[in-house]
Amino acid sequence: MITMADIIRDGHPTLRRVAAEVTMPPSQEDKEILKSLLEYVINSQDPELAEKYGLRGGVGLAAPQINVSKRMIAVHVKDENGKQYSYALFNPKIISHSVEKAYLTTGEGCLSVDEAIPGFVPRYARITLKAIDLDGKEVKLRLKGLPAIVFQHEIDHLNGVMFYDYINENDPFLPIENAIPVER
Ligand SMILES: CC(C)(C)[C@H](NC(=O)Nc1cc(F)cc(F)c1)C(=O)N(CC(=O)NO)CC1CCCC1
């Protein structure tokens, strides 16, 4: 199982690389890696396991964060209506998005960034993404709210982008134009 020891931290070069597409159909090894990403996120939200193994509670994880430069992400998060989104995806691609933006009112953090970096992170308010699931089937997701933010954060990791790249240096909490605030 993945623990915090496996998660590389800011400054590690892999976090700034563009990850490679996973060849389809996925190999057994790639399936195991992707399953382990989702397993981490689910385990990290279980208070007993999180405490026992010292896991930082997470809502998403991307393969580059365990030093695997391949296009795989896992997300396990509930939206504001309590609907559970739980996905382990190969080669996710945003195929369309709203003009309107959204941002987490608390700012963002990252499992690969130990210190807090304050500031609003502009995201698209709504996205449509296509990906391949663990069974090799194509999935198409239309997302908004917190799930949309999490998926965008994870897909950024596949392109070597960190959340703080978007923060306005002069005024981190400068209101974002045409953006809806998303509460945690
Ligand atoms: C870095 C950490 C703070 C642990 C963050 N968790 C998080 O934002 N939890 C959260 C947010 C809510 F809005 C409501 C709620 F119920 C729980 C997280 O897992 N990530 C995942 C990560 O680092 N992936 O690479 C960072 C998030 C920041 C915005 C999207 C993902």
Ligand SMILES: [Zn+2]
């Ligand atoms: Zn992150």
